[in-house]
Amino acid sequence: MSQKIAVFADVHGNYTALKAMYEDSLQQGVDQYWFMGDLFLPGPGAINVWHLMKKMAPQYIVRGNWDDLAVRGAAGKMDLEKPSHVYFARLAQWLAGQLPSTVFQEIAEWPLHQTVTTGSLKLSLAHNLPKLNMGQHLFPTNDSANFMDAFLGQEDVAIYAHVHHELMRYASDERLVLNPGSVGEPFNHWPRLQSDLRARYLLLTVDEIGLENIEFRHVAYQRELEWPAANKAGIPYPELYHKQLETGLVYTHDQELVNHYNQQYHYADEYRQYQQSLTGGSHD
Numbered sequence: 001m002s003q004k005i006a007v008f009a010d011v012h013g014n015y016t017a018l019k020a021m022y023e024d025s026l027q028q029g030v031d032q033y034w035f036m037g038d039l040f041l042p043g044p045g046a047i048n049v050w051h052l053m054k055k056m057a058p059q060y061i062v063r064g065n066w067d068d069l070a071v072r073g074a075a076g077k078m079d080l081e082k083p084s085h086v087y088f089a090r091l092a093q094w095l096a097g098q099l100p101s102t103v104f105q106e107i108a109e110w111p112l113h114q115t116v117t118t119g120s121l122k123l124s125l126a127h128n129l130p131k132l133n134m135g136q137h138l139f140p141t142n143d144s145a146n147f148m149d150a151f152l153g154q155e156d157v158a159i160y161a162h163v164h165h166e167l168m169r170y171a172s173d174e175r176l177v178l179n180p181g182s183v184g185e186p187f188n189h190w191p192r193l194q195s196d197l198r199a200r201y202l203l204l205t206v207d208e209i210g211l212e213n214i215e216f217r218h219v220a221y222q223r224e225l226e227w228p229a230a231n232k233a234g235i236p237y238p239e240l241y242h243k244q245l246e247t248g249l250v251y252t253h254d255q256e257l258v259n260h261y262n263q264q265y266h267y268a269d270e271y272r273q274y275q276q277s278l279t280g281g282s283h284d
Helices: 015-027 047-056 064-072 083-096 101-108 145-150 223-233 238-247 256-263 269-281
Strands: 003-008 032-035 113-118 121-126 157-159 166-170 176-180 199-206 211-219
Touching: 003 015, 003 176, 015 047, 015 199, 015 223, 032 047, 047 064, 064 083, 064 101, 064 256, 083 256, 101 145, 101 269, 145 166, 166 211, 176 199, 176 211, 238 256
Parallel strands: 003 032, 121 157, 157 176
Antiparallel strands: 003 199, 113 121, 166 176, 199 211
16 A cells, blocks of 8 residues: 655745645645754744644654754854854844744754665655765765765665755665755756745655655745745844845855844844853853
């Protein structure tokens, strides 16, 4: 008997996209969910995203790099050495004001990697590499040899996320590698493809033989609703989120642009004050 699995990742606080993806998955008759990391930020979704995540109740979860940033930043443990670090820190500070501490405690316990057996197949699940949830080693255009590193052992299929590109390709030994793309921030450097900003997820149909069907779902949603949601939530860097909604591009590592807003809104000072409020002391 076959079962349908919705594999999703990289929500990045976009509740409107996540809700649309969830509603589409119900129409597809999904039996279970697998989440591949990066739930929050820079979007305004917080407790609503968490409640929907709990409703979906993924059978398997792995921890992404933005999940780590949220946990560290909320705990006051981010350094402010670069403008982008201030960006991560100040966003995490905001998120800490929206969620109970138990959410961060739970996220911190999510594993980096899981090995799953379904039907006749063994699958490797990780946000990026099995032991490293950041970096560009598995960027979609890299050599097939790189994708051997998506496997921890003798798994048949590797599923990862992180690069925000939906993907189906092979490692150099012809084992299958899949990526569901991003629910909240799909990327593609080719402009015409980048203009498709629908929520992405991967729908797998698995039977006793193997993968009966592989489908990349693109779900339309009212992206324009994210802007008033961001205004209402009072997220830091609203200008950057607005740009992202319009273009689909992100500005996380545009140090000059991020620094402009850091200076304008005194975000580093705000985070230092937040750190002091957590410890009762001072931070250099």
